[in-house]
Amino acid sequence: MYAKGALPGRKSLWQRIFKNRALYMMLLPAFLITLIFNYLPIGGIVIAFKRYSVGRGTWGSPWVGLRWFVQFIENPYAFRLIRNTLVLGFASFLVTFPTPILLALLFNELRSERFKRVAQSVSYIPHFISTIIIVGMLKNFTTQYGMINNMIAALGGERIIFFTRSEWFRPLYILSGLWQGIGWGTIIYLAALSGVSPVLYEAAELDGATRFQKMRYITFPALTPTIATLFILSIPGFVNVDTEKILLMYSSAIYDTADVIGTYVYREGIESANYSYSTAINLALSCVSFVLLFAANWASRKLSDNSLW
Numbered sequence: 569m570y571a572k573g574a575l576p577g578r579k580s581l582w583q584r585i586f587k588n589r590a591l592y593m594m595l596l597p598a599f600l601i602t603l604i605f606n607y608l609p610i611g612g613i614v615i616a617f618k619r620y621s622v623g624r625g626t627w628g629s630p631w632v633g634l635r636w637f638v639q640f641i642e643n644p645y646a647f648r649l650i651r652n653t654l655v656l657g658f659a660s661f662l663v664t665f666p667t668p669i670l671l672a673l674l675f676n677e678l679r680s681e682r683f684k685r686v687a688q689s690v691s692y693i694p695h696f697i698s699t700i701i702i703v704g705m706l707k708n709f710t711t712q713y714g715m716i717n718n719m720i721a722a723l724g725g726e727r728i729i730f731f732t733r734s735e736w737f738r739p740l741y742i743l744s745g746l747w748q749g750i751g752w753g754t755i756i757y758l759a760a761l762s763g764v765s766p767v768l769y770e771a772a773e774l775d776g777a778t779r780f781q782k783m784r785y786i787t788f789p790a791l792t793p794t795i796a797t798l799f800i801l802s803i804p805g806f807v808n809v810d811t812e813k814i815l816l817m818y819s820s821a822i823y824d825t826a827d828v829i830g831t832y833v834y835r836e837g838i839e840s841a842n843y844s845y846s847t848a849i850n851l852a853l854s855c856v857s858f859v860l861l862f863a864a865n866w867a868s869r870k871l872s873d874n875s876l877w
Contacts, residue, residue, distance in 0.1 A: 616848035629844075636848035645832070653828040656738060657806035664746050665802055668753030669795060673783060675754065676761050688758075692751030702744055703816040707731060710740070731817065734825040741817060745810070753798075760794040761787060796874035803864035804857035829853055 585592060611626075616636060618629040640646055671691065678684040694702075709715050710730035717727040730736045764786065772782045811830030818826035829849060837846030869875035 613851050615844050616851045618844055620844040636845045637852060640849050649829050649832050652825060653807055653809060657809050659738060660742050660745060661802060661805060663742050664749060667746060667750050669757055671750060672754045672757035675758060676787060692755060694748045695752035699813050700816060702748055706740060706744055732821050734822045737822050737826045757791055757794060760791055764790045793874050796868045796872050800864045800868055800876055803860045807853055807856050
């Protein structure tokens with residue numbers, strides 16, 4: 569006779585956990601960090617609907633409903649913040665999403681394995697450089713007597729103080745992000761291409777296919793599921809731009825293009841201690857990201873039969 573629900577030779581859940589306890593112990597730190605920093609603070613979003621004060625605490629503060637959401641909508645800077653966030657997020661997506669795909673296709677066509685490995689290493693090393701160092705390098709290159717201005721002057725142009733000019737903020741932000749992330753994104757696509765059978769390329773070559781035709785009809789279709797997945801995950805980035813990087817790059821002189829919702833939340837929440845107001849704005853931003861993610865997943869499932877769920 570076996571215990572109810574048990575099968576001969578099959579171990580229970582606790583027996584399997586005990587057998588693999590070393591693996592679960594390795595998983596435990598990541599689980600605790602995620603629980604403490606990602607899930608436990610969720611209860612704090614209730615202050616978005618209250619007039620929070622440190623003395624009264626989260627649950628003792630008076631309820632104000634949607635007051636902070638309405639206050640943000642009526643804010644004279646709300647349109648500028650939303651516009652800057654969407655423009656920066658959409659422009660970054662247009663530049664940084666397709667370029668790793670193109671680079672992966674080019675790497676896949678290289679015949680020299682040695683050159684391919686060197687090129688890959690050079691392209692993804694910037695991913696491991698911290699954001700503050702990236703911004704520091706940018707500032708050094710674009711100072712009045714930096715490398716870029718010296719080149720402009722040598723060509724007969726006028727020197728430009730890039731970090732005080734609003735029109736240069738977005739190009740600097742997007743191109744530095746592209747340089748930092750293009751190689752790392754390429755690795756994902758090359759990993760997907762590693763599963764393509766060489767037999768397909770040999771058969772296509774016997775049929776007289778050119779290299780471009782093999783790329784079009786074999787390589788690119790093999791990337792489609794990965795492209796669809798990363799596309800879905802990238803869509804919330806329209807409203808979730810890199811606030812840390814912007815804070816390091818911007819100043820009051822370029823607020824008209826550089827000030828986004830994330831930086832406004834930082835000023836209101838951290839510098840001005842308007843905790844309820846900043847929480848309400850961030851909650852609204854998270855809801856928009858959630859809707860965009862579901863919409864992108866639905867569209868991908870309808871158009872390509874590839875989706876996250």
